[in-house]
Amino acid sequence: MKIDPNSSADLSVQIAQAIKDAIISGELIVDERLPSEAELSDHFQVSRPTVREALKRLAAQSLIRTQRGASGGAFVNRLSFEDAYAQQVTTSTLLLSMNEVSFDTACEARYALERACAPLSAERRSADHLATMRAEIFRQGQPGLTDVAFCASDVAFHRALVDGARNPVLSYQLAGAVEAMQPLMNMITFTARDRAVITGLHTRIADAIEAGDGGAAAAGLQDLECETRKLASDVFAARAQR
Amino acid sequence: MKIDPNSSADLSVQIAQAIKDAIISGELIVDERLPSEAELSDHFQVSRPTVREALKRLAAQSLIRTQRGASGGAFVNRLSFEDAYAQQVTTSTLLLSMNEVSFDTACEARYALERACAPLSAERRSADHLATMRAEIFRQGQPGLTDVAFCASDVAFHRALVDGARNPVLSYQLAGAVEAMQPLMNMITFTARDRAVITGLHTRIADAIEAGDGGAAAAGLQDLECETRKLASDVFAARAQR
DNA sequence: TGACATTTAAAAGTCTGACATTTAGAATCT
DNA sequence: AGATTCTAAATGTCAGACTTTTAAATGTCA
Incomplete structure (x- = not known):
């Protein structure tokens, strides 16, 4: 999962796309847990709110679901x-x-x-x-x-x-x-x-x-x-x- | 557009739903400009990042589009x-x-x-x-x-x-x-x-x-x-x- | 030992405030 | 009049802190 730092597109859009691609390609499989928001923000070198906006985009399409609490996080959702x-x-x-x-x-x-x-x-x-x-x-x-x-x-x-x-x-x-x-x-x-x-x-x-x-x-x-x-x-x- | 302060659902979800309902019901029509993020956060009594997450959810479904700059903002999108x-x-x-x-x-x-x-x-x-x-x-x-x-x-x-x-x-x-x-x-x-x-x-x-x-x-x-x-x-x- | 209560830590959810960037329109200058 | 510059409004991004939820680890008692 990589983003293009030279792209003019919004970061949250790029990140959402990168994760989406990973899901569609099978790199991330159903029910697999994504890295935590903190880890993602570290990985993509952006702030946590930006990562969150990206995750919300995916959640809106039912591609992921989020769970709070310990051992929570974002999970690849089986589209029912x-x-x-x-x-x-x-x-x-x-x-x-x-x-x-x-x-x-x-x-x-x-x-x-x-x-x-x-x-x-x-x-x-x-x-x-x-x-x-x-x-x-x-x-x-x-x-x-x-x-x-x-x-x-x-x-x-x-x-x-x-x-x-x-x-x-x-x-x-x-x-x-x-x-x-x-x-x-x-x-x-x-x-x-x-x-x-x-x-x-x-x-x-x-x-x-x-x-x-x-x-x-x-x-x-x-x-x-x-x-x-x-x-x-x-x-x-x-x-x-x- | 109102949200239920007693609901246990996430605020950004509620706000997204409220705006979505307004669009579907025709309260907001195509190409109409939504209030600015600051105004929305004031209206719903939440912070701007929360409003933003709600807007990103809608953008992911192509229900709205956002434009930067003066006279920018979020607009109801004609779903092509x-x-x-x-x-x-x-x-x-x-x-x-x-x-x-x-x-x-x-x-x-x-x-x-x-x-x-x-x-x-x-x-x-x-x-x-x-x-x-x-x-x-x-x-x-x-x-x-x-x-x-x-x-x-x-x-x-x-x-x-x-x-x-x-x-x-x-x-x-x-x-x-x-x-x-x-x-x-x-x-x-x-x-x-x-x-x-x-x-x-x-x-x-x-x-x-x-x-x-x-x-x-x-x-x-x-x-x-x-x-x-x-x-x-x-x-x-x-x-x-x- | 086993069942129940308590603590704890991790993670998402939320808030505040700030700065950067973009862009239309107003103001200014030629 | 037309081109240029300035300005303000709006989104985009960041940093850091606090709150709430939740599961697991820990501790306690029968």
Whole structure:
């Protein structure tokens, strides 16, 4: 682990990069303890606060975790699926909210990816996944449900569908696509009629999954995508006119 | 922006979270300047180094950028697709390398997602995307190409395929799935025969894309997935036996 | 001997205050 | 008016001290 004393980049950035590289290259392995802050500041010939800023950068990315007390220190963190999932959702959400991505673009990406999960989910889903999907469909039919709660239930339904593929990598990748849409979906007001159409499609998808028919599930998702885009365009058109 | 003085969590973590929440909620908008470090330390009643650690955490996630000098400070950063893309690749790569994800699982996820792009790419790809695919296929046929270079070219081919869908959200989502596989692919040694089979499939896929036949492209990807998994299992079997 | 309480030291977390460096903008000069 | 210099504000860095947490070593007693 070395830094370039001639570089114009901030020291804390350089140090963070050096440690990150060491982790990625395998020089530092999971759960290995990094030198203490005092040792690091000595090694890199910088002050302790500078080292700390570098460590905080890494901690923010879940690359390391710190522990206080004797035999404490900074440890290389095993990036868990949960952590990666959370990061993925945050990044995707911010990306969509900050870049004027059109609803259609986001929607298209989401459903394209989700359709890819359908055949796997139809083949492998557990009874639990199916039960979750049914339960969410039931919830979506309850009167008095707010639009936000309806959207949240929609996300839960789709998560169950994706998780049904029993591929953690796929679930992780889809997390962003599905959840980042929620703020966009929350801008839509769903009439009772809209909800009926959507839950009808959900039922059709769940039935297909239950029957092990991935093609039918994908077709249902296709229709759901059309429906969602139509709904959104109506809402945005009405809003633009006002 | 408030912090809970009774919380046991580290102050810098709390402050980072408070600012992050303000950004996500829209209280702070893109390119808005945060208060100076001195003002923040005054506001939160903590010292400047503590505030700085919080800011470094946010900078590590590309949520803010800092500028030195007069009228400098920390600004809410517009998360660009490039930044998000880079984060996505790093996270995915670490996730796979640290969690003993089987080759099959990663491979399945990657090709399932990629097949989802095929119809869109067949419909929308520009001449440029197609040219890139052809160029990479040509490179893959060159003798004397190292295995690592072959894998890199493979990634470039698939990126062109994905980008052909002309949906930046999709490209971003796929970035992790495709690039994170590279270290795993690099563990495979490709015989001349293997390469011929792969480039043959690549050609078939490119032809289908050129013809606008998304179904055929997806089928080609399906076969490529099978081929890749077979190759990998052979390599791992041979390695286990030794 | 073994279980429990106490001490101790190491390490992260935090604070204070200072100085260095960068940079935009104001002031000045030609 | 335009170029140059000055200035002040802000981040970047440093040094050293103190606080809090935590595990391990030590000591004590049944």
